[in-house]
Amino acid sequence: MNYVGLRIYGNDTDVTKRWKRKAVTDLLRLRAALRAPNETADISRAPGIDERRLRIATWNIREFDTPNYAHRLDEAYYYLAEVISAFDLVALQEVKGDLAPFDRLLRILGRDWAYVMTDADESSAAHNERMVFVYDTRRVQFRGTAGEINLSGGDRLQLSDSYDLRLDRGVEIELPPGSELRHPEKVNSEKVSDGDYRITPATVVDLPEGTRINVPEGSQLAFKGRPDEFSFDIENGRIANKRLDLKEGDTRSFSEEVRVRFPAQQMELGSQQFARTPFIAYFQSEWMKLALCTVHIYYGSNSDGSPQMARRRAEIEALTEVLAKKASEKTDSDANSYFIALGDFNIKGHDHQTMAALRSNDFEIPEQIQAIPAGTNVKRDMYYDQIAFWQGTNDHGRGPKDYTEIKIVDAGIFDVFKHVYRHGEDDSNGEDEEHFRARMEDVGRTYTDYSAWRTHQISDHLPMWVEIETDFADAYLASLLERGEA
Numbered sequence: 001m002n003y004v005g006l007r008i009y010g011n012d013t014d015v016t017k018r019w020k021r022k023a024v025t026d027l028l029r030l031r032a033a034l035r036a037p038n039e040t041a042d043i044s045r046a047p048g049i050d051e052r053r054l055r056i057a058t059w060n061i062r063e064f065d066t067p068n069y070a071h072r073l074d075e076a077y078y079y080l081a082e083v084i085s086a087f088d089l090v091a092l093q094e095v096k097g098d099l100a101p102f103d104r105l106l107r108i109l110g111r112d113w114a115y116v117m118t119d120a121d122e123s124s125a126a127h128n129e130r131m132v133f134v135y136d137t138r139r140v141q142f143r144g145t146a147g148e149i150n151l152s153g154g155d156r157l158q159l160s161d162s163y164d165l166r167l168d169r170g171v172e173i174e175l176p177p178g179s180e181l182r183h184p185e186k187v188n189s190e191k192v193s194d195g196d197y198r199i200t201p202a203t204v205v206d207l208p209e210g211t212r213i214n215v216p217e218g219s220q221l222a223f224k225g226r227p228d229e230f231s232f233d234i235e236n237g238r239i240a241n242k243r244l245d246l247k248e249g250d251t252r253s254f255s256e257e258v259r260v261r262f263p264a265q266q267m268e269l270g271s272q273q274f275a276r277t278p279f280i281a282y283f284q285s286e287w288m289k290l291a292l293c294t295v296h297i298y299y300g301s302n303s304d305g306s307p308q309m310a311r312r313r314a315e316i317e318a319l320t321e322v323l324a325k326k327a328s329e330k331t332d333s334d335a336n337s338y339f340i341a342l343g344d345f346n347i348k349g350h351d352h353q354t355m356a357a358l359r360s361n362d363f364e365i366p367e368q369i370q371a372i373p374a375g376t377n378v379k380r381d382m383y384y385d386q387i388a389f390w391q392g393t394n395d396h397g398r399g400p401k402d403y404t405e406i407k408i409v410d411a412g413i414f415d416v417f418k419h420v421y422r423h424g425e426d427d428s429n430g431e432d433e434e435h436f437r438a439r440m441e442d443v444g445r446t447y448t449d450y451s452a453w454r455t456h457q458i459s460d461h462l463p464m465w466v467e468i469e470t471d472f473a474d475a476y477l478a479s480l481l482e483r484g485e486a
Contacts, residue, residue, distance in 0.1 A: 001081060001082065001085055001108060001109065001110055002107060002108050002109070002110050003027075003078070003108075005074070005078075005108070006020050006023055006024055006027075006078065007020075008020050008021070015442045018438070019073075019074065019075060019439060019442070020075075022075070022435055023074075023075035023078055023079075026075070026079065026419070026420045027078060027079070027082055029419050029420070030079060030082050030083070030416075030419045030420055031082060033418065033419045034082070034083070034086040034414070035086075043055075043086050043412065043414055043465070052286070052469065052470060052471040053409055053467050053468065053469055053470060054088050054089065054139060054140070054285045054286075054288065054467065054468050054470045055086070055087045055088045055089075055465055055466070055467045056087065056088065056089050056090075056091075056290075056292070056340070056342070056387070056465065056466055056467075056468070057084075057087040057089070057090045057091070057463045057464065057465035057466075058090070058091040058093075058294065058342040058343050058344070058385055058386075058387060058463065058464055058465075059083075059084070059090060059091070059092055059093070059385075059459065059461060059462075059463035059464075060092075060093040060094050060296070060343075060344045060384075060385065060459060060460075060461040061080060061092055061093070061094055061095070061458075061459045061461075062094055062455055062456060062458075062459040062460050062461065063094055063096065063456065064092075064094055064095050064096060064101060064102070064105075065096065065098075065101035066096055068456055069447055069452070069453050069456035069457075070443075070445055070447070070456075071101070072101070072456070072457050073439060073443070073457060076457040076458060077101075077104055077105055077108055078108060079416070079420045079421075079457075079458060080105060080458065081105055081108040081109050083414065083416055083463060084105075084109060084134060085109055085110075085113075085136075086414075087136075087463075087465055088135065088136045088139040088140055088285070089133065089134075089135040089136070089139075089140050089283060089285075089292070090133070090134050090135070090463070091131075091132070091133055091292065091294035091342050091343055092132040092133075092134060092294075093129070093131065093132075093294065093295075093296040093343055093344045094129055094296065094344075095117070095129065095130045095131075095132045096120070096127075096128055096129065096130070097120030097122075097128040097129075097130065102115075102132070106134070109134070112136055112137050112138050113134055113135065113136055113137065114134070114135060114137050114142070115132055115133060115134045115135070116132075116133050116142055116146050116281050117130050117131060117132040117133070117279075118130050118131045118132075118148060118277070118279050121276060121277060123275075125275035125276065125298065126275060126276045126277070127276075129276055129296060131148075131276070131277070131278070131279030131294050131295075131296070131343075132294075133279075133281050133283075133292065133294065135283065139285055140283050140284070140285050141283065141284045141285070142281065142282075142283055143282040143283060143284055143289070144282075145281070145282045145334065146279070146280065146281035146282065147279075147280060148277040148278065148279055148280075149274070149277060149278040149279070149280055149293065149319065149322055149323075150273060150274075150277065151272065151273055151274070151318055151322065155318060155321060155322055156272040156273070156318075157271060157272050157273065157274075157311070157314050157315065157318055158272075158314070159271050159272070159307075159310065159311055159314055160204070160307065160310075164202075164267070165216075165262050165266055165267060166266050166267075167216050167266065168216065168266070169216075171213065172213070172214055173207070173211050173212065173213050174211065174212040174213075175208060175211055176208055176209070176210035176211065179208040179210075179211075181205055181206075181207075182205070182206065183205070184203055184204070184205060186203070187199060187203045188200060188201055188202075188203055201306070201307045201308065202307070215260070215262065216262065216263055216266055217263075218262075218263035218266075219260065219261065219262050219263065220260075220261040221254070221258055221259070221260065221261070222258065222259040222260070222261040223244055223257070223258055224257055224258070224259060225257045228245070228255050228257075229244055229245040229246075229247075229254060229255060229257075229258060230242070230243075230244060230245075231243050231245065271311065274295075274297075274298070274315055274318070274319070275297075275298035275311075275315070276295070276296045276297075276298070278293050278294065278295040278319055278343075279293065279294050279295075280292065280293040280294075280323075280326075282334060282337055285470045286470035286471055286472075287400065287403075287404050287470055287471065287472040287473070287476070288338065288400075288404060288468065288469075288470045288472075289336055289337040289338065289400055290337055290338050290340060291326070291327070291334060291337035291338065291339045291340065292340050292342060293319070293323055293339070293340070293341045293342070293343075294342055294343040295319060295341065295342075295343040295344065295345060296343055296344045297312055297315050297316055297319075297343075297344065297345045297346050298311050298312050298315050298346070299312065299346045300312060302348065304353075309353075309354075312346055312354060313353050313354055313357045314357075316345055316354060316357035316358050316360075317357045317360055317361075319341060320341065320357070320358065320360050320361040320362075320363045320388075321360070321361050323339050323341060323361070323363075323390060324339075324361035324362055324363070324390060324392060326339065327339040327390045327392060327394060328392055328393070328394040329394070330394065335394050336400055336401060338389065338390070338401075338404075338406055339389070339390040340387065340388070340389055340390070341358070341363060341386075341387075341388045341390075342385075342386065342387040342388070342464075343385065343386075344384050344385050344461065345358055345384065345385070345386050346384050347382075347383045347384055347385075347386055348382060348383065349382075349383055350370070350383060352383075355383070355386075358386060358388050359388070361390075361392075362390055362391050362392035363388040363389065363390055363391070364388060364389055364390075364391045365386060365387070365388050366387070366389065366408045366411055366466060367408075368408050368410060368411035368412075368466070369386070369387060369411045369464070369466065372411070372412065372413055374413070376413055376461055376462050376464055377460060377461060377462070378417065378455060378459075378460050378461075378462065380415075380462075384461065385461055385462075385463075385464045386464070387411075387464060387465075387466050389406050402479055403472050403475040403476045403478070403479040404472045404475065405472075406468060407468060407469040408466055408467070408468055409467040409468060409469060410466070410467045411464075411465060411466040411467065412464070412465060413462050413463070413464050413465075414462060414463050414465065415462055416458050416459075416462060416463075417454065417458070420432070420458070421436070421454035421457060421458060423450065423451060423454070433450050436450050436453065436454075
């Protein structure tokens with residue numbers, strides 16, 4: 001850690017001296033908590049075993065760093081870096097497109113820290129976010145392979161709004177004789193301004209079979225494969241003439257091999273992909289090869305039964321399915337890695353459908369994490385952030401998995417706000433809230449909601465972590481004897 005920015009100089013103003021002293025005091029308390037015995041429910045390591053274990057964490061650092069509630073203060077960067085430095089490899093979510101704040105954070109972490117990240121995702125659902133891994137190069141090596149997870153073919157999200165066709169001239173339909181449209185029982189809406197409402201999410205009305213609609217200009221028939229409508233003549237062993245049977249008359253029927261292709265710009269296909277593209281990167285620590293995939297799953301609405309919740313669940317299931325395919329691939333050496341999905345899954349609870357989705361396709365939550373009684377948000381009532389390990393099998397032949405295993409030593413959630421920007425019982429003297437008011441005067445700001453403000457300085461999420469064994473030299477040597485190679 002690089003603390004040089006906290007040096008107190010004689011020519012510092014009284015305001016600067018005050019916040020630096022407060023920051024140093026808070027950092028000493030924070031460091032003590034990060035290294036406290038385990039019975040405090042914070043983080044620790046037993047002496048002499050650091051090099052045999054790897055500590056992996058995930059942390060959504062709220063809107064890092066945007067002008068909401070104004071940009072973070074100087075001391076907040078040190079608090080963030082101090083917590084991150086307690087781990088060896090951290091998946092960060094909500095790092096924004098402007099890298100200047102992240103570069104500042106990395107300078108405080110020090111020269112032993114490196115990162116690998118995505119470009120900023122500029123799609124409307126991604127909010128200009130990057131997916132980031134930061135890691136201590138003394139403990140972790142990046143293996144040079146990383147990429148985004150995109151869905152293709154049957155893996156794409158099969159949601160009800162994945163195939164909406166928007167017509168520039170509006171929709172005109174012709175109903176079959178004697179049929180009628182039935183009004184839905186409920187129309188969803190939200191207020192966007194005084195006296196102005198809009199339907200959201202979409203309310204659907206079933207169309208009777210046989211309903212006709214005029215297709216938009218630019219629509220096409222797409223002939224694929226070898227349908228009955230395709231024929232050819234052979235002369236001298238070569239195809240001399242190819243023909244499509246376009247039928248005749250006002251009503252024409254084609255085989256299932258023929259598709260209707262609508263103009264691409266009028267198809268709303270965005271919901272077939274993740275709202276924020278997951279990011280997978282391959283690392284190694286000692287004997288352990290790890291494939292880590294970090295995510296920030298779509299949120300939308302926390303209401304069960306809503307289309308947004310259905311999308312959230314579908315994204316999680318699609319992710320585990322794609323990762324399971326990668327992990328079980330027989331011809332890809334990357335499958336020799338242990339696959340770990342971690343990040344902000346927006347999991348609602350232990351027994352919720354979103355947690356069941358994360359546990360699909362042979363992914364499991366370690367018992368040590370399942371045993372944590374409280375959530376990962378500041379209120380500790382939601383289980384948004386998770387770490388899951390793929391526990392399936394592959395048939396890749398001999399490799400590191402013959403003598404290594406995922407062995408969880410410990411796991412937890414670190415409650416940052418027990419030690420900095422404290423509130424209530426954690427700050428019985430009220431000194432942190434008093435400092436907040438003084439700091440707001442110092443920087444000329446008028447924010448009065450301390451509880452909300454501090455989540456924009458640190459985060460509205462708490463870091464979740466696991467510690468795994470990395471030294472399998474004894475097991476490797478034993479495997480040589482078993483194979484007769486010693």
